[in-house]
Amino acid sequence: MPDQKQMYDKxxxxxxxVIFVVLITFPFWYNHLKAAPAPQLELTxxxxxxxxxxxxxxxxxxxxxxxxxxxxxxxxxxxxRVYVNEEGKEFNMSLTxxxxxxxxxxxxxxxxxxxxxxxxxxxxxxxxxxPKEKK
Amino acid sequence: MNGxxxxxxxxxxxxxxxxxxxxxxxxxxxxxxxxxxxxxxTIFIIGFVRRIKGWSESPVPxxxxxxxxxxxxxxxxxxSPIDNPTTKAGVVVRMILEVMxxxxxxxxxxxxxxxxxxxxxxxxxxxxxxxxxxxxAFLVTIVRHLRFFAEPIPYFVRALEFFDSFFRVEFFTDAFxxxxxxxxxxxxxxxxxxxxxxxxxxxxAQVRYVSLAADYFPLFLIIGIAVSGIMMRYASxxxxxxxxxxxxxxxxxxxxxxxxxxxxxYVHLFFVSVLLIYFPFSKLMHMxxxxxxxxxxxxxxxxxxHYSNPWNYPVKTHTYEEYEDDYREKMIDAGLPVDKELAExxx
Ligand code: HEM
Numbered sequence: 001m002p003d004q005k006q007m008y009d010k011x012x013x014x015x016x017x018v019i020f021v022v023l024i025t026f027p028f029w030y031n032h033l034k035a036a037p038a039p040q041l042e043l044t045x046x047x048x049x050x051x052x053x054x055x056x057x058x059x060x061x062x063x064x065x066x067x068x069x070x071x072x073x074x075x076x077x078x079x080x081r082v083y084v085n086e087e088g089k090e091f092n093m094s095l096t097x098x099x100x101x102x103x104x105x106x107x108x109x110x111x112x113x114x115x116x117x118x119x120x121x122x123x124x125x126x127x128x129x130x131p132k133e134k135k
Numbered sequence: 136m137n138g139x140x141x142x143x144x145x146x147x148x149x150x151x152x153x154x155x156x157x158x159x160x161x162x163x164x165x166x167x168x169x170x171x172x173x174x175x176x177t178i179f180i181i182g183f184v185r186r187i188k189g190w191s192e193s194p195v196p197x198x199x200x201x202x203x204x205x206x207x208x209x210x211x212x213x214x215s216p217i218d219n220p221t222t223k224a225g226v227v228v229r230m231i232l233e234v235m236x237x238x239x240x241x242x243x244x245x246x247x248x249x250x251x252x253x254x255x256x257x258x259x260x261x262x263x264x265x266x267x268x269x270x271x272a273f274l275v276t277i278v279r280h281l282r283f284f285a286e287p288i289p290y291f292v293r294a295l296e297f298f299d300s301f302f303r304v305e306f307f308t309d310a311f312x313x314x315x316x317x318x319x320x321x322x323x324x325x326x327x328x329x330x331x332x333x334x335x336x337x338x339x340a341q342v343r344y345v346s347l348a349a350d351y352f353p354l355f356l357i358i359g360i361a362v363s364g365i366m367m368r369y370a371s372x373x374x375x376x377x378x379x380x381x382x383x384x385x386x387x388x389x390x391x392x393x394x395x396x397x398x399x400x401y402v403h404l405f406f407v408s409v410l411l412i413y414f415p416f417s418k419l420m421h422m423x424x425x426x427x428x429x430x431x432x433x434x435x436x437x438x439x440x441h442y443s444n445p446w447n448y449p450v451k452t453h454t455y456e457e458y459e460d461d462y463r464e465k466m467i468d469a470g471l472p473v474d475k476e477l478a479e480x481x482x
Binding site: 005006007008009010013016017020021024025026027028030031033034036038039058061062063065066113115116117118119120 | 180183184187188191192194281282285286287296297316372376377383384386388389395423
């Protein structure tokens with residue numbers, strides 16, 4: 001009997017463990033321990049003048065896709081086009097004509113955020129994304 | 136009622152209350168958001184490595200692979216090079232298939248008494264299907280989560296997200312919205328499969344009999360993780376960008392607590408931390424253990440090669456010839472037969 005503990009097949013076991021640790025620590029070395037800053041969102045002049053979004057900022061941050069889903073449903077299925085928010089302000093429920101009216105800088109607003117969060121909405125397959133630059 | 140799963144369920148409930156109350160009532164966000172996750176990851180890595188190191192210290196003096204096919208012998212007998220591998224390459228293929236497709240589990244049999252009293256074996260496929268769905272969904276979910284931990288987001292993560300969300304059911308009610316954001320199938324499959332595996336342990340008498348608290352606990356824990364994750368995505372929405380800023384801070388060791396992120400996220404994070412801490416000390420170590428299984432990872436070339444026990448030490452022997460040499464004269468005096476007569480030896 002060997003008196004002292006020894007690792008059998010040490011080469012293979014250590015190689016396996018190194019692979020394991022490298023995979024597990026992927027986020028640490030991939031980012032070189034430097035966090036890319038969260039996206040800086042730019043508000044257009046028009047948005048700045050309006051001060052407020054359709055709903056509160058916190059709500060928009062987390063639930064704007066849900067709001068769009070509700071809008072789409074109301075317009076396409078129920079034929080209702082007017083949305084009244086909590087303050088009683090009315091909005092035309094439209095992706096291009098409302099959201100992109102204030103946020104006409106889609107690339108510096110919607111896209112920056114979406115790239116950071118790895119979302120790729122397919123809406124622009126059909127909806128016009130630059131209403132201001134009509135041909 | 137069964138004490139073993141009720142105990143695990145109770146444990147999960149307490150583990151849910153800790154971060155929930157801790158964050159909502161006492162504002163312990165730094166504890167649950169930063170310290171516990173980083174400590175958990177450290178314990179996970181060190182514990183995992185130590186466990187594997189411990190296993191690698193057990194000698195495997197003999198070849199003990201289990202075989203499921205004809206061994207290589209005479210040239211005209213067909214052998215199965217993967218199920219009974221005689222070469223290293225065969226073993227590698229066998230291991231890859233085992234790890235990715237669980238072929239041993241695929242052979243799972245059920246032993247039961249037929250209605251006419253005959254005992255019979257039947258093929259039991261559901262456990263294999265459930266296990267496969269569970270493990271693959273778990274892996275896909277984890278890889279998809281890399282979107283919170285990498286900037287820029289690697290291409291393979293985006294590609295995986297794309298395929299995982301191809302299935303869209305766009306409907307909603309006020310409480311639970313499905314449609315936008317798109318559904319990730321893996322998250323749903325993970326939850327469904329975990330619930331199936333749990334139901335199997337609770338409902339089938341034979342399986343319940345062999346199940347311990349240590350079998351129920353990880354299932355409840357993973358169900359807890361999946362439910363809290365699914366809640367965040369489809370019901371009580373969270374600020375993803377805020378969370379990503381936080382997780383990026385965590386992996387660059389410069390963490391800041393996000394504002395306005397609710398308790399659901401801390402519950403999710405705490406459950407994951409508990410899983411990481413629990414992992415190295417539990418049966419979940421089969422993740423590393425599968426690679427160390429001598430019944431799977433050895434070649435079956437025992438007919439072609441001689442393996443001797445490395446512990447064989449020189450054994451003291453005393454043969455009959457030596458015995459006769461010692462006592463020959465006395466034996467002859469007593470009239471006992473001897474192999475060699477005195478005259479022959481004297482020469
Ligand atoms: C520190 C690690 C983790 C963090 C920071 C984290 C964070 C999150 C967040 C923010 C969401 C919501 C995603 C959204 O709304 O799109 C989520 C969802 C989810 N998480 Fe985690 N999570 C972690 C680890 C895990 C682990 C280990 C599992 C288990 C496999 C898991 C399973 C899920 C599931 C099933 C969902 C539901 C949505 C989906 O399928 O993506 N999470 N997680």
